[in-house]
Amino acid sequence: MLLTSFVFYGWADWRFLALLILSILINYFLGKSIAIGKTEKVQKGYLYLGVCFNLGLLLYFKYFNFFYEGFFELISAFGFDGGHTTLKILVPLGISFFTFQTLGYLIDVYNEEIEPSQNLLSFSVFVSFFPKILSGPIERAADLLPQISKRQEFSYAQITDGLRQILWGLFTKVVVAENCASLVNPIFDNYESNPGSVLFLGAVFYAIQLYADFSGYSNMAIGVGKLFGIQLTRNFQTPFFSTNISDFWRKWHMSLTNWMMDYVFTPLSFIWRGYHKLGLVLAIITTFVLVGLWHGANWTFIVYGLLHGIYFIPLVYAGNINKSAIVAKGRLIPSVGETFKMVLLFILITLTAVFFRADTVVLGFKYLMEIFNLSVLELPNYFFNSNSLLVVFLVVLFLTIEWLNREKKHDFEIANLKGYQRWTSYILIFILLLLFGKSSETFIYFQF
Structure with a gap:
């Protein structure tokens, strides 16, 4: 299964396969390091290292050009156009999907919701399983890892x-x-x-x-x-x-929605709970702006996410968001x-x-x-x-x-x-x- 997944992914560009393997190895050892950390400070340090690594991959390959071009457009608006060279950074296939999957894995290990994988082979298949590596679904370790580890039996x-x-x-x-x-x-x-x-x-x-x-x-x-x-x-x-819009997002790209709800919306709503419904609205809008940005480095996706976040406002104030x-x-x-x-x-x-x-x-x-x-x-x-x-x-x-x-x-x-x-x-x-x-x-x- 692992060899099949690697051949499948590397068929597009073998350089991307090297990146995928690097991501697997680093996240595997970070997960084990978080679990055996002797103090919460040490565990949190490994978690932050994992967050920086996974988001760093995304920011470099997927968003660097966006911010790079935006910076020079901004300074040129103030008359400081010093000239710059356009960068052509190839975006590895499926990077948004497998980085979110490994990031969720590290967070779940840190929160003691799952035990870290002790089998590098199983963990590698969890990350690279070829049907979902290119466009998801974004899988949770608690759901997928046990299925990979157990003996498979034929089911007609x-x-x-x-x-x-x-x-x-x-x-x-x-x-x-x-x-x-x-x-x-x-x-x-x-x-x-x-x-x-x-x-x-x-x-x-x-x-x-x-x-x-x-x-x-x-x-x-x-x-x-x-x-x-x-x-x-x-x-x-x-x-x-x-x-309603809440019901729509419970049924559209459900693996991404659930990931964003658990790892972005829930922490933000907890932080801003003192602002009551306004805090809830801010958490929702922030989450959906990030949902939009997840799709690509373009202002169109940010506007797309912002509008969907705004559509939630009537539901929040009517108290129907969970209905x-x-x-x-x-x-x-x-x-x-x-x-x-x-x-x-x-x-x-x-x-x-x-x-x-x-x-x-x-x-x-x-x-x-x-x-x-x-x-x-x-x-x-x-x-x-x-x-x-x-x-x-x-x-x-x-x-x-x-x-x-x-x-x-x-x-x-x-x-x-x-x-x-x-x-x-x-x-x-x-x-x-x-x-x-x-x-x-x-x-x-x-x-x-």
């Missing part, structure tokens, strides 16, 4: 369920996400020549593309993990069927109130996703301003063609299946169906893959 039910999840993830990515991209890219690239109605629908299909792209990868990764007897963390739980439930639980059709809340939240999420797609904050605001004018009432003629109607059909099919499985363990859990029903589903999806699947060089979240 688990393997067939994993294959279903791989099939669904593949369909979600190469059929739904890639066909949405064929509509979205021309719209965003030529937004100034399209009416507001087309731009709005372009934003809608981009939000679906983003979700299908990342959830498709996550389902494939989790499915492959099941083939080896490993249960990875669920990363998405039909987030578009949420009725959430499965929409239409036990029912096929949602109520009018649930439908209204879902649609309103989806529009809000869609408009905010424009900043996720835009190259700069200015372009993001320009795109939104083009939506909010009278042209938004025009007929979106751009979508009146066979290709667009096909994409609409695929998206409706995708969301319908997700709706029917919203209360289950994953989006394509159909083990309870009769044999002919299951095989009809498999064949239908396979035919759609053959007819409408599009090749793609990468996943959106590989850049993060």
Whole structure:
């Protein structure tokens, strides 16, 4: 497993493999050092060393260019432009994912929530396990390490369920996400020549593309993990069927959300508890600004995170931040109130996703301003063609299946169906893959 993971990761660039191995070794020995430290001061010193190392990797490889360019832009604004050379630092694949995983491991060891790993081989697989190394999920040591260490036994039910999840993830990515991209890219690239109605629908299909792209990868990764007897963390739980922003983030990129809640939000809310609801708001906004920054070194991601943090304010002051439930639980059709809340939240999420797609904050605001004018009432003629109607059909099919499985363990859990029903589903999806699947060089979240 370790050799497979190293070959898989090193295939992109062997230099990144050396960095991954260095990270594994340092975090392994730091974890053991924290546990055997004789005083709290010594333990805390090792923890701070680990925090500095892991965040240092992120800051250098992922954010150094951002701050470097920002510094020279700032001093040039005051007339001190001394000239500088643009740096080209390659970002190692998956660095945001495996550094957060190892950082969480060190914090959990320090807080005595887990025992440090005594097996370098198991720890190495924990960090580098190939299905999740590139784009998560971000795993907790308490969940994954015991699974790696125990004897693996063949489970027919688990393997067939994993294959279903791989099939669904593949369909979600190469059929739904890639066909949405064929509509979205021309719209965003030529937004100034399209009416507001087309731009709005372009934003809608981009939000679906983003979700299908990342959830498709996550389902494939989790499915492959099941083939080896490993249960990875669920990363998405039909987030578009949420009725408030808090519920959305409980279902969107769940491994990152949970990590941020445990290691950023909770400590900040404790520090600022004396400010009551204002302190809670500040902790939430700070957390989501960091969530945005985690995605990349660009002001667009900071604005994206800031807006999502601001959306929590009404919930905090209404006392509804922890209230959430499965929409239409036990029912096929949602109520009018649930439908209204879902649609309103989806529009809000869609408009905010424009900043996720835009190259700069200015372009993001320009795109939104083009939506909010009278042209938004025009007929979106751009979508009146066979290709667009096909994409609409695929998206409706995708969301319908997700709706029917919203209360289950994953989006394509159909083990309870009769044999002919299951095989009809498999064949239908396979035919759609053959007819409408599009090749793609990468996943959106590989850049993060």
